Amino acid sequence: MAISEDHPTHLDPRTVEEYFRLGVKTAFDLHTDPLVRMEIDPGHESIELTTPAAGSDPEVTSFERLTFNRFRRPTEEWFRLTIDARDMHYEAYVLVESVVDQLRAGASFRHAVSEALVSLKELLSSRSRLTEEKTLGLIGELLVLRHVIASSSERTAIESWLGPHAEEHDFGFPDFDAEVKTTKSEQRVHVIGSETQLEPSPGTPLHLISIQVTRAGTGAQGVTLPSLITDVRGMLDNARRTFDAALEGLGWRDADADLYQVRYQLRSTPRAYLVDDDFPAITSARLDAVIPNRSNVSSVSYRVNVTELEHSSIGAPLDDFCEVPE
Known part of the structure; x- marks a missing residue:
C-alpha cells in the first residue's frame, strides 16, 4: 500500500489502531525520494521504518523502545529503525511521521530521527495518560x-x-x-x-x-x-x-x-x-x-x-452485577 507523495495522508488514532487490529503486517511507502517505507507489525506491536542508508547512523541507544540497524538488500545497504509500540501505538506512529517530515525537508536520517525525538518528547511532556x-x-x-x-x-x-x-x-x-x-x-x-x-x-x-x-x-x-x-x-x-x-x-x-x-x-x-x-x-x-x-x-x-475462595451473595444494587453463588 502506498501513500501518495502529492497528497500525503495523516493517519488518525482510530485508523492506526485498526491497522494493529488487522493481525497482519501492513506496509506503506511514505516517501519516494528517498524511499521511506513504514511497516506496522501487530504480532510484535512494533512499527518499522526503512530507507536506503545515507550518512551516519542515528543515535538511539539511550532509548529503551528504539532499535536501529543496517541491513543489505541485493544492491544497496538500508537503515532500519524499529519502534516498540506496546501501549503507545499512536505515539509510535507520530514519531515515524515526524521523521518522514524531516526527510521531506531534506534532513539526513540521523538529523531527522534526532529532531523527531525532541518533538515527541515535547508532545509527551504536555500529555500524559493514566498508568x-x-x-x-x-x-x-x-x-x-x-x-x-x-x-x-x-x-x-x-x-x-x-x-x-x-x-x-x-x-x-x-x-x-x-x-x-x-x-x-x-x-x-x-x-x-x-x-x-x-x-x-x-x-x-x-x-x-x-x-x-x-x-x-x-x-x-x-x-x-x-x-x-x-x-x-x-x-x-x-x-x-x-x-x-x-x-x-x-x-x-x-x-x-x-x-x-x-x-x-x-x-x-x-x-x-x-x-x-x-x-x-x-x-x-x-x-x-x-x-x-x-x-x-x-x-x-x-x-x-481470591480465585479459589468461595464468592458470596451480595445485596442490591449489585445483586445482579455479580455472579450468584451456586
Missing part, C-alpha cells in the same frame, strides 16, 4: 457505576461512589461497602494498596468486587476507557458536572482520550467476596497483633488471589 493499573481500576469502578445508574438511579450511583474522594472504599451503599478490584490476569489476583483498604468500617459489611477483563480486539462487547466514560455521561441528567469533576480529580482529561485505544471486555462474570474474619486481608488490626514496633511500618501493599 495501566489506574486505567483498569477506573474501568472497573465505571462498570459498577454504570450498573448502579441503570438499576437504581444516578443520584444513588454518584453519592455512593467514594473512590474519587480518596475514601478507603470505592462505594458505600446503605447495607454494605464495596472495594472494586480489576485485573487482566487469568486468575483473580488483585493488588491491595494499604492495610486499611480491606478493613471494614464498624458495623458495615465490606465486599471485594473482583472484575476480570481481557483485551477485546475488535470484539463488539469491548469498551475503551473513553467509550465507557461517554456511556456513563450519557446516562446522567443532573450529575454530569459532579461526574466530570470526579474524573478530573482522578487524572482523566477528555483532551487525552486518543491515548486510550485499548479495548477491554469481561473475561468472566464479576464476583463478590465478603471480607470477614476468614478473608486473607492484611489490616491494621492484624498487623498490630503480630508486628513489633508496628508504628515503624509506614506502608503496606500486597497481592491477594
Whole structure:
C-alpha cells in the first residue's frame, strides 16, 4: 500500500489502531525520494521504518523502545529503525511521521530521527495518560457505576461512589461497602494498596468486587476507557458536572482520550467476596497483633488471589452485577 507523495495522508488514532487490529503486517511507502517505507507489525506491536542508508547512523541507544540497524538488500545497504509500540501505538506512529517530515525537508536520517525525538518528547511532556493499573481500576469502578445508574438511579450511583474522594472504599451503599478490584490476569489476583483498604468500617459489611477483563480486539462487547466514560455521561441528567469533576480529580482529561485505544471486555462474570474474619486481608488490626514496633511500618501493599475462595451473595444494587453463588 502506498501513500501518495502529492497528497500525503495523516493517519488518525482510530485508523492506526485498526491497522494493529488487522493481525497482519501492513506496509506503506511514505516517501519516494528517498524511499521511506513504514511497516506496522501487530504480532510484535512494533512499527518499522526503512530507507536506503545515507550518512551516519542515528543515535538511539539511550532509548529503551528504539532499535536501529543496517541491513543489505541485493544492491544497496538500508537503515532500519524499529519502534516498540506496546501501549503507545499512536505515539509510535507520530514519531515515524515526524521523521518522514524531516526527510521531506531534506534532513539526513540521523538529523531527522534526532529532531523527531525532541518533538515527541515535547508532545509527551504536555500529555500524559493514566498508568495501566489506574486505567483498569477506573474501568472497573465505571462498570459498577454504570450498573448502579441503570438499576437504581444516578443520584444513588454518584453519592455512593467514594473512590474519587480518596475514601478507603470505592462505594458505600446503605447495607454494605464495596472495594472494586480489576485485573487482566487469568486468575483473580488483585493488588491491595494499604492495610486499611480491606478493613471494614464498624458495623458495615465490606465486599471485594473482583472484575476480570481481557483485551477485546475488535470484539463488539469491548469498551475503551473513553467509550465507557461517554456511556456513563450519557446516562446522567443532573450529575454530569459532579461526574466530570470526579474524573478530573482522578487524572482523566477528555483532551487525552486518543491515548486510550485499548479495548477491554469481561473475561468472566464479576464476583463478590465478603471480607470477614476468614478473608486473607492484611489490616491494621492484624498487623498490630503480630508486628513489633508496628508504628515503624509506614506502608503496606500486597497481592491477594481470591480465585479459589468461595464468592458470596451480595445485596442490591449489585445483586445482579455479580455472579450468584451456586
